[in-house]
Amino acid sequence: MSAIAFPVPDAGILARRDAIIAGLAGLVAPDALITSEDERRPYETDALTAYRRMPLAVVLPSTTQEVAAVLRYCGEQGVPVVPRGAGTSLAGGAIPQEDAVVIGVSKMNRILEIDYANRVAKVQAGVTNLAVTGAVSADGFFYAPDPSSQLACSIGGNIGMNSGGAHCLKYGVTTNNVLGVTLVMLDGSIVEIGGGHLDAPGYDLLGLIIGSEGQLGIVTEATVRILRSAEGARPVLFGFPTSVEAGAAVAAIIGAGIIPVAMEFMDKPAIEICEAFAHAGYPMDCGALLIIEVEGSEAEMDAQLARIVAIAREHGVGTVKESKSAMETAAIWKGRKSAFGATGRIADYICMDGTIPTGQLPFVLERMDEIIKGYGLRVANVFHAGDGNLHPLILYNCNDPIEAQKAEDAGNDILKLCVEVGGCLTGEHGVGIEKRDLMTVQFNEADLHQQQRVRAVFDPRWLLNPAKVFPLEGRIAA
């Protein structure tokens, strides 16, 4: 695939490469600077592997001060910077460019402070999402946003993308669970935004930084909310004849005033792929599967489930299967959370991430099917049913350039459909390069210019992750 354009590398910067590397070498420890081609290669892409660009150099600082020194230097030299966490972005958000320095926070991976009385933890940006929960789980606490990539992805990357997960129906996404950050700005100044308290003074800069995809500065530390885990949690599998009944059941559950912790949807192809991988005991005789998780004491879970089962029965549910053990629970979630990886074992895929108003679900599923068939492709659907965040996985063969192009076109058609029915291009993966050129479908010029003027407050010269989020044409600087 090559449809998405990158900016033409600045020849002047490429010509100065040696001098720039020498300058960087004076700022960080020797093992923090990566320049050889072999060692740079792991940084040339992220999880959108169809696109690759070799960066000028990679810097892996160990302290906020080092990040500040490197950022100030790049700013002074007019060298583009691409912030990087673990490089699991599905939108190409962390893909570099030839004239850019990658600043990765992976070495800053310490948990600095855990404060149970105030229910917060202070962590460095390179800590993995799962490590935060890992550090507090023995004491009965957890960090709520749980992207399926949580074993690998970093808190810095989660903040970059405002990531979500299966359990955010009840607990919210990253922006609802971060109370403060340490941000290094392009001129090297280090600012504290928010902290251990709930509301920061002045404009909500924290809300602006979260989801800004590395365009406003580099986050080096974060204060996150940790929550006490429920007494118990139990996922239940509901097999419906078709996705229409499953969609109607979701609406009816919410309409009845019940907000389960998670409501995840899989269609038949997705069920088959995930079951083959995880052996989770998913029912194979249904057209659509809902995984609904409830929490609380045993009696509370029984009571809530009884209500949910009654509603599901009204909507023609076939199989209802409760998890009976911690092992079954783990297998059920493993199947769902490895949906992308399991799909990757049978085909190449691109993962869409549009959100739709849930009432549009039956219409969108039908239209999506037509779109995919129109291109002669196959799709597997997993999504967060409670909030309408779809993840169609479009299957294709990456060695066939024509099919690859078709897959990309089909994906674009699906995202346009999401916007047409009142939704948006991306619910949790971010715009990156992938949806950059579709931004004009969702926003008009005034909308985009206002965003770019805010961006310019932090980076008037388009040096921070410049190839991302906004179409390359028609950009403004202030």
Place this chain on the structure above:
Amino acid sequence: MLHTPTTEAQACAVVASIVEARVPLAIRGGGTRTGLGRPDNAVSTITSAGLTGITLYEPSEMVIGAKAGTPLKLIEETLAARGQMLPFEPMDHRALLGTEGEPTIGAIAAGNISGPRRINAGAARDSLIGIKLINGRGELVKSGGRVMKNVTGLDLVKLVAGSFGTLGFLTEVTFRVLPRPERIVTLIWEDLADEAAVALLSGALGSPFEPMAAAHLPAGIGAEEPRTLLRLENFSASISYRAAELARLLKAHGRPELVEGRASDALWREVRDASFFAGTQEAVWRLSLAPTNGPRATAAIARTVPGARWFYDWGGGLIWLAVPVDGEAGAAAIRAALKPLGGHATLVRAPDAVRAAVPVFEPLSEPLMRVTAGIKKSFDPEGIFEPGRMYAGI
């Protein structure tokens, strides 16, 4: 001059004419929070009173949208009729500020106005999912939309929430909503000192029993005896179970009394609206800090500001503080007390002269003030909207 546009197009034209004339413009919803922020020096006012009506309500999608001037009351009644509510329990400023009029949904967004449920369900900004706003170029700008999960582009929704009209005139806002709980009860412990009370609240909030609100009212705030409050909201069967479990968990602090219905609602309305301080001559501050630092902050303030009274919400992390007005309403002493503890103080109620002399919002560090000025300019290059309401010169 008062402008009352009835369409977005008219509102754009009004703003464009103001930009042309370069005169300061005040923004008014219901006018119930007019005393918030620094006193304004605007010669023209634009009101959202002509922009009313619910534009979208889908109970099964848990979303409601309305024009900015829609009375909050209409939103709440509409939601209640379908068994739903705004998640963040917005405060009503009228009693505290001694103002009249009908609060509007646009001002709730503009002020990021939240109440006791904020600790569990998030602030107004967490539920605000879409806005339309006229910026200082007279352009209608939209951000967000009507779906909960949305990370498309920079999150201008958050920036505008809590900007008190300084970034533009909101014409329409969309919020996520939640089902109303089946049953609500309040557990009340008596006679605890501040420190013990906050320890109790921390223990409860760190338990699996999900208190939705947690406050402490020291002696003399609404009653002779100190009262420590936890509110549970859930299905009826869960409430009985959780109330009993919490009482057991916290038994070292004594046995709680359980109230529900009107008595419980009225108590939380007083906490939400800080109405213990209504109608007095005192200045009123709002302090936001880490909960366990709450009692330390009030102890330090009590030493340096004679006559200070307070109570805690948000498990100790929000302090409502009333102090004698004289001089600068204790500003220097209060902010000095917070310095070693973290957190910040906002002056919510004081005579105009005091609010003009004292920074109403916590002064920001130099780089953040620069960013703040830059953001203001990016929305409002001529500086027409509510100049100086949040910070002098911005």
